[in-house]
Structure formats: C-alpha cells, structure tokens
Amino acid sequence: MRLPMHSPGRRCGLALVVVIGALGGCADLPVPVRAPYAAAPRSFSTPWSPPPGVTTQRPRTLAGPETQIDPQTLYGLADLIDFAHRTNPETRRAWEEARAAAAQAARAEAAYYPTLFAMANGGTSRETHAAPGGTFTTEGPGVNPQLQLNWILLDFGRRHASVERGGQELLRANFAFNRKLQEVAFAVAKTYFGLDASRARVSAASASLESATAVEEAVDARLQRGLATQPDILLARQERARAAYEVQDALGSVNDAQAALAESLGIPPTGLMRTADLSVVPLPSELAESVEQIIDRAFARRPDLASRLAAVRAREADERRARAEFRPRLSFSGAVGQAVQRYRVGPPSGTFTTNETEYGAFLNFEWRLFDGFERENALREATSVRGVAEADLAALELKAIREVWKAYADVKTALRKHEYALALLTASEEAYASTLESYRSAGLATVLDLLAAQRDLARARTTQIQSRAELLTTSAALTFAAGD
Template identity: 80%
Template sequence: MTMEAIQAGKNDPWTFRIGSQPAATSTTAAAVTPRNATAIPRIGRRRTPLRHTVVLALASATAAGCAQLPVPPRAPYTAAPPSSSAPWRPPINATTELPRMLAGRGTVVDPDAVYGLADLINFAHRANPETRRAWEEARAAAAQVGRAEAAYYPTLFFMAAGGTSRRADQAPPPTGTFTVEGPGVNPRLQLNWILLDFGRRGADVERRGQDLFKANFAFNRKLQEVAFAVSRNYFGLDASRARVTAARATLDSAVAVEEAVAARLQQGLATRPDFLLARQERARAAFELEDALGAVADAQAALADSLGIAPTALMRVADLSAVALPTELPESVEQIIDRALGRRPDLASRLSALRAREAEERRARAEFWPRLSLSGSAGQAVQRYRTGPPFGTFTMNETEYGAFLSFEWKLFDGFERDNALREANSLRGAAEADLAAIALRAIREVWKAYADVKTALRKHEFALALLIASHEAYESTLQSYQSAGLATVLDLLAAQRDLARARTTEIQSRAELLTTSAALTFAAGD
C-alpha cells in the first residue's frame, strides 16, 4: 500500500484534539556527516566558616533564580530524606514544573487542514522529542569527530607570571651583596605538537567517525520508528472510528428489532418476554456504542503521543474508509530480506559500532610504540636587580626562547597495555556477535511481518464474505419475522448479533491488514 494511496483518503474527515506549541527548528534534515564522506569508511585556600558557607550558598541560589540544595560538609545527611518512611520535601524555591516548551516544540496545528498519513508523519518528525534527541546525539557525535581531529594540530598557550620578591645573596668583593628585589614579569608563549604517535590519533579519528555514522544511522532508524508508530496509531484511530459507525448501525438494527417486536406484541403475535429480550439487546447496543466512543478517545491520545504532542488542540484527520487496500504482495520474502539486510539503518549502525571497536583495537596496539613530540617557547623576562657599589641598581629585560624534541617510549607498565589489547579484542568480538544477532533479528522480523501480511490478506477476504452473508441473513430473518412470522425473536436477535460481530471482524481485519503492511515496510527498512 503506497503512501499516496493512504493520503488520498480524505473524505469524511474526523476531528479530534491534539497539542500545539510554538515553532522551532526542524530535525528531519539529514544527520551530520564527516567531510567528504558518502559511505561507511574504515577509517592553598582561605577557610570559610560553615555558617557563612550555608548563607552564601542560599544567596547564590536565590540570585540565580533556581533551586540549589545546600549540603553542609559536616552534616550532609540533613539534605537527604529525614526518614525511611516519610517523603522528602523539596526546598521552597525548587521548581518542579516542566517548561511548556519541552513538549510539542516546533509544531503548530492548522485547524483548517485535513491531515493524512504523510502529513502526520511529517508533523511527528518535527514535533516528537525522540527525533530531536537522536538528531542532537548525531550533532554531538560530529563535534566529537572534530575534537579527535584537533589532535593533529599544535596547541599554543599564553602564560604569564608576575609578582614582587626580594632575595639577598653575598657575593665576593667587589660586588658585595647581590639583591634581587621588586616587581618581575615573565610572559611567554608555549607550543606543543605531537609529530609522530604511530597511529594513535588516526585510530581515535576513525573511532569517532564510526561513532558518527552510528549516530546518523540511529537517527534515520528513529525517524522510521516514529513513522511506524504514527502509522500504527493512525490505523488504530481509523479502526476505532469505524467501530463507532458499526456500533451506531448495530444500535439502529436493535431499535428496528425492538420496534418490530413491539408491533407484533400489539397484534398479539409476540410475548412480553420477547419484547424484553429486544429491549435488552437495544441496551447492549447502546452500551457498545459508548464503549466504542471511549476507544476513539484512547486512540486519539495514542496518536497524539506518537506525534509528540499533548491531546489538547483541534486537528482534522483524513478518513481511510475509501482507501483501496492491498490485494497481494508484489515481492517474495527472500527479496524483502535481501533489501532489509542492505538498507536497514539499525544494521548499518551496528556495523559502524563494529568498525569503531576495530579502531579501538588499533589504538590499543599503537600504545606499544613510542611517541615523538615538539615543544617550544618564547617569552620575555623582566626583573629588577640591585648590587653593592659600584654597580648599583639595574633592570633585566631579556628575551627567552627554546625548542625541544621529546621522545617517549613506555617500556613497562605492569602489563596494562597487554590487558587493554585483550579487552579491545573481546569488545570487537562482542560487536561482531551483536551484528550477527541483529541481522538474524532483522530476518526474523521480515519473515514474521511477511507472514502476517499474507494472513491478514486472507482474513480480510473472508471477513468481507462474512459481513455480506451476515447482512443478508439479518435482512432475511427480519423480513421473515415481520411478515410471515416464520422466524422467532431469538432467531432475529441471533442474526443481529452475528451481523454486529461480522462488522467488528471486518473492521479488525482491515486495521490488521493496514498495520501489518506498515510493519513489513518498517521491517524492510523502507
């Protein structure tokens, strides 16, 4: 069943209430990717009295406009719950109410629009906080790649030291006493640069890059999960609305039966118990109608939850009653499995996790090799000197600079590197097993969804035949009861109940066919 076919069913729109909030940035754009990446590559302090500390903490919390829980260093238990049987009470200035912008941010419901399935999915991608979380995680992973690449660049520091001092030393004549006193300043620039590390930085960049691909594919899978949840709940809402329509039809049938029995009772052709049975059936039909209306409210709340908003604003949703249902499966299960293994984002995400573990293993091997780095500094030293006669007082102002090559090779560390390598090997093996397990699960999900769709196709076919037969049987029994009196009231009530069950069965089979078709699409990674 195509998206266009589902969206086309906009006759008889249904209205319910879901939440709307102010607009914000959309998260449905493609997740962040590394540069030039189109596929998965391998790549001494003064002490403060306790009372002053508490007062300052409370004052800071008040000034900042948020609750800060003071924890006295010598009595920390006073900040914990006072008893194992009494609830903890937050401070007076503590704020426990969630901001309204946390829910449903970035969406505005158009009260005049009729939302089809494609519109609802697009709405959910912008409104659901799960998609925003996955999006932000992908952006954070991209920033981690940049942090790892920064290790290839030198680091430059500016440092300065200044102050005043006095030191007197005795020197042989004619210098006499040599005194260093007064202010002194020593500003300098310090540069550090790793020149060679035998693959440490490359392995770190590769691992972070694979983590980025993992987060990006997880974001794509989250979009698919949200789309599937919206589809499932949308089909559930449509089925709930259809149950209301069927319950109303059943109530109308019950009223017709009651009127027919009442007419025969007036003619002396029916008994009082027959009339009471008909009235009982009418009351049952009215109860089932109210139950169906309550199910619609539950389905509305479920759809609103999958959209990522609260069920409080007016939204018009398209009806699916006129949409043509699928009649066959165009592909074999083997073809769908092959497509799923090549397209499912969760499989690609686990593959990226495996390659990240391989990069960690290379990083652990690189720790057995030396590291060569360059360090350099340049600065100015200013200091006042005073000596005995005849030299007097003078000020030193000199430029200082230096450059050094550092060679570091760890020879023994208590077998820490050996065990780190063993750990990396085991984690890589676990990632391989995890990938194999998720692949088997994907195959199982496709197989089950395919079988469910085939079963749903046959069930819906028989449900339609059952509905037609039940309707004809009810009409025939009603006519026979009203005209010739050949059918009893028990026969009529049984035919009415069979028709009601047939309506419910057809509605359930239709919703099951739509839901299983969406589940097959989700399992295939489409």
Template identity: 40%
Template sequence: LQDVVFATQRAFYSIGAAKAAVQAAEENVELAKTDDDAVSRRVDLGLATEPELLLSRQTVAQSQYDLASAHLLVREAQANMAVALGVAANTPLDVPNLASIPIPAGLGSEVDQLIETAVRSRPDLAAQVATLDARRAAVDQAKAQFYPTVGVAGTYGLQAWQYKYDGTRTVDANQPQYTAVLTINWDIFTGFKRLNDVRQAEANRDAAGAQLESLEVDAISSVWRAYYEFQTALSRYQYAKALLAASEESYDANLDTYRQGLSTIVELLTADRDLANARYTIVQSRADLLTSSAAVAYAVGAIEMPRRP
C-alpha cells in the same frame, strides 16, 4: 525517526478504526430498533409474547451501550495520537474513517527480498557496523603501541651581521641556518600495559561483532514475523468481508421469516448479534491489515513500504 513514524501510523489507524467502529455501532443500533419494531408489531397482533419484546429491548439497550463505548474509544485513540505526535491531547486531529483509507493488496516483495533489504539498510545495523569498524581500528591502534614512534623536525633561520670599518662605512651580511632533527621514541617495557590494551581492544571488537550478529538475527526474525502477520491479516480481511456479506444475508432472511412467523425471536436476535459482530470484525481486520503493512516497513527499516493498492 522510524519509531515516531510507526507510532504515528498505529495511532492514525487506531483513530480510523475507532471512528469506523462508531459507524458500525450506529448501524447496530438501527438494526436492534428494526428488530424491536418487528417484535412490537407481532406483540400487538398477539403473535409474540412479552418476554420476546423484552429480549428485543435488551438488544437495543446493549447496542446503545456499545455505541457509547465506541465514542469513548475514539477519544482514547485521539489522546494516543497526540502523544505520538508530541502535541496536547486537546489539539484538533482530523483523521478520516478507516473505510476511506485504501487497503494494500500486497507488499510487492517476497520475504527473502525484504530480509535482504533490512540487513542492508536498517539504521540500527548500520550503526552497529560502524561500532564494529571503530573497535577494529582500536585493535590496530593498540598493536601499534608496540612499535617506536619516529618524529622529524626542522628549523630555518637567518643570522644577520653588521660591522663598520673606516668609521663611516657599514657592511651587512646574512647567513642562513638550517636544522633537521630525527627522533625515535620507544618505550621498552610498560609493565604489560600494551599487551593488556590489545587484549581489551580485541575483546571489545569480538563483543561488537557478536552484537552485530545478534541484531541481524533479530532483524531477520522481525521481518519474517511482520511479513507473515501481514499475509495473515490480508487473509483475515478477505474472510471478514465474506463473513459480513453472509451475516447480512442471514439477518435479512431471518428478519423476513420472523415477520412471517416462520422463525423465532432467538433466531432473529442471533442473526442480529452475528451481523453486529461481523461489522466489528471487518473494522478490526481492516485496521490490523493497515497496521501490519506499516509494521513490515518498520521491520525492514523503511519509512513506508511500496505496495499494490
């Protein structure tokens, strides 16, 4: 069940990220067209050259290509979502844009607390604990075969008598009967079968214990890794927001100075490219943050982690 939940969450965030990427690509197309208009005006005024115009149109074509690719990613994400849900790929799936999904500000627990929760409540560990208990019981059962088997049985009956005398009179008599049996069954020698059964049961018990320890180590490692991946994703998201803000300011400044003839087309297109990349970066970092939050819950063994919005 947790595998299905986690796969669905990842697919859900992938669709949201793909839709956000489409929105970013559309904004980048408008950005490239703005650059192209600025270059065209300068060419008309004789202040820019034809190669500059070709560079700006190349940027427009590239942004339109990226937009088409972004639409394809949405379809692929929808197909993956359908697989996770177990429905047909053409089933309508309404998933909001990633920008409308709240971002967690934290997990609400430290890594040691999460590890303790995982060791205590993960279903795979609980299943292995049950297996270990069964193996221990099998050892006790194998050792018990060395001892005799004692049995107790009993019966209760009633014996009825009837006889006649004087030819006409009948006398009935009932006599209860009881039986008790005590049995002892003990196989003196079985060709070392019982000894070998004990050894086999102990080996199975030790193997189950080692498997439990291995699963605990893996669980601790998974929680540790997922926790710090979330912390890293949270930091990267904050940096991505700062990068987007700085890129927007840089582009606006370069566009203004280019229109005034104080910067080159290369500087303008570089700022355009940086802003476009920053928009994709914020989308991806947002998706990574949400997915890493779901990964922590999956590693701990919970359906969803409590978090600070």
C-alpha cells in the same frame, strides 16, 4: 625602604579579599557543607518537598509555536508523519546525538594540529640566600609572559585510529537517526490506523444499535398484535441496552487511540489535529515480492544494521589504537617568553631591573617500555569489545530476518482474513435482513433467531473492522522491517 605592597596592612587586606571571594563562591551551593542531610528527605516515611522554584523553573519541552496546527486542514498519514518528524522529541534527541558525534569526530582530527598556549605569571616574592659572608635577600615584583607550542609529529597510527573511530561513530549516529525517523513514522502509522479502526468501531456499534432498535420495534409491533410475549420484548430491550453500551465503549476507545496518536506525534492530546478518514484508502491486495527478496532488501537498506556495522568498525579502530600504544611517539615542543622583574638585593641594598627574552625548542622522543602490563590488558579489552560488537551485529541480523519473516507472514494472513471478513459481513447482513423480514411478515422466525442474527451481524462488522486495521498495520510493519 620597603616596597608599599609588602606592608603588613596591604598583606592583611589581600588575604581578606581572598577569604571573602572564597566564601562568596560557596554561598550559592545547594547542599550545606556542615549539614548535608538537610537537603535530603527528612524521613524515610514522608515525601520530600522541593524548594521554591525547582518545579517551575524548567525549560519548555513540548512542541513550541513553530509547529502550528491548521484547524481547517485534514491531516493524512503523510502529513502526520512529516509533522511528527518535526515535533517528536525522539527525533530531536537522535538529531542532537548525530551532531554531537560530528563534533566528536572533528575533535579527533584536532590531534593533527599543533597546540599553542599563552601563559603568564606575575607577582612579587622575597627570598633569602646563603652566602660565604652571611645571607642576603632578593625581593620585588615580576612578570613572565610566555607562548608555548606542542606538536605531535609521529605517533605510529594513534591519531589515525582515533579519527577513524570518530568517523565510524558519526556514521553510527547518522544511521541511528535515520532509523529513528522510521520508528517514529511506523509509530504514527500504527496509532493512526488504530484511531481509524476505533472510529469505524463507533460507526459499527451505532449501526448495531440501530439494528437492535429495529428489532425492538419489530417485537413491540408483534406484541401489540398479540403475536409476541413479554419475555420477547424484554430480550429485545436487553439487546438494545447492550448495543448502547457497546457504543459508549467504542467512544472510549477513540479517546485512547487519540491519546496514543498524540504521543507518537509529540504533542498533547488536547492539541490533536483533524485527521482524514481511511475508509476510501485502497488496501493492498497481494505481496509483489517474495520473503527472500524483502530480506535481501532489508540487509541492504535498514539503517540500524548499517549503524551496528559502523559500531563494529569503530571498535576495530579502538583495537588498532590499543596496538599503536606499544610504539614510540615523536613530538616537537617550543616556548618563547619574556622575563621582566624589578628587585632589590641586600644588604647592601641595591635595585636592579631585568628584561630578557627566553626561548627553547626541543624534539621529544617517548617510548613507554613497561607499564605493569596495562597496554596488554587494554588490547585484550579492545579485542573483546570488538567481538561483542560483532556478536551484536550478528544478533541484529537474525532479528531483522525474523522481523521480516513474521511481518511477511502476518500480511499474508491478514489478506486472507480480510477477504473472509468481507464475505462474513455480506452473509451476516443478508441473514439479518432475511430473518428480520421473516419475523415481521410471516412470523416464521422467532425472536431468538432475530436476536442471534443481529448479534452475528454486530460481530461480523467488528471482525471486518479489525481485519482491515490488521491488514494496514501489518503492511506498515513489513515496510518498517524492510527498512523502507
């Protein structure tokens, strides 16, 4: 009598289940196997239309409700930088990369531990065997659970090199994260100073509009007394129209600066917070350190240099791992299991049952003697990659020196320019006031003199605003270049 599970109906049913399962697993594939072009654009001249749900079923990527903005609070530079560190996706990306590097380093350390597998196979079989008197068959179900252990005992530095590489990659990612925080802080400072300069430009343009209006009124008053001509009043109106245009242009630059600040913060421009005015913030008056001292501090403190140095150390570990591949490997392997089977043998038919413990323990020695020079070329590759990393570090050091040198020179220039811009503004204000008074009272100044003085005053205001913003921005750039 045959076992029920060997009946043709049962076999057909099992095969049907397997086929249905395979087809069910393929039902959700995004590309039709028989017509893959149906998932691509229909023509090279028409846009592709995404299927329903593709553009709407996406995760939220902007700052969530955990980063609330207080509408009653004035955010200063330190507040904006702290906010950006929590909302800018670049900091989140660098943080996740550092966490991934930490997990990768821990994975490398797992090589020092044994690995344990639990395995089992079960099913039924029917086999035919040849014998002196003919053939006989064995058939029946069986199961064989098993535990297997593998443990590398000695590998002559392979694992140590991998662990060291993972540790150096972790240092690289951690220092890169610190540098990303500095980059975000510098971007926020730069855009914040730009926004403040744009607002100051609006104030200066409004003051210029008031001056142009005063000039127009003065010319009109002289025109009523017969002391001015029609071209004089037209020139004054032209200057007032130009000043009004400058006001609108300045307002547009404020919108652009707000969008740039919002981008550096990691939020949309529609959700930008109220920011404090920088007009009362004291400006740096001198450089306390020499450029050589700042360069030395940059070499000691810049995280990107430390990150690049860690990358060199990681490549050195890769080179040591490649050298270790020339040495043998000693490992231990063992297994224990249980063979359980019930089977029939015949003819003549007889039923038997086995339930036996199986085990084995082995020391394995492995030494690759020849592999087509693969290891030699791998070592050459690792040596060259290490050389590339060292060259990258040297290039970054030169770049750091250039950045510090340029930022230092820019700050020195900005200090002098701001000093002269203040003197220019004072002189322009006095010249405009004197010219306006002379035109109104004595008539010694012409309308052209008055319009020229008014334009010079407007340019002096703009120059002072630009010099202040340049001094703040270059000071922030020097701090960033020094790694502070």
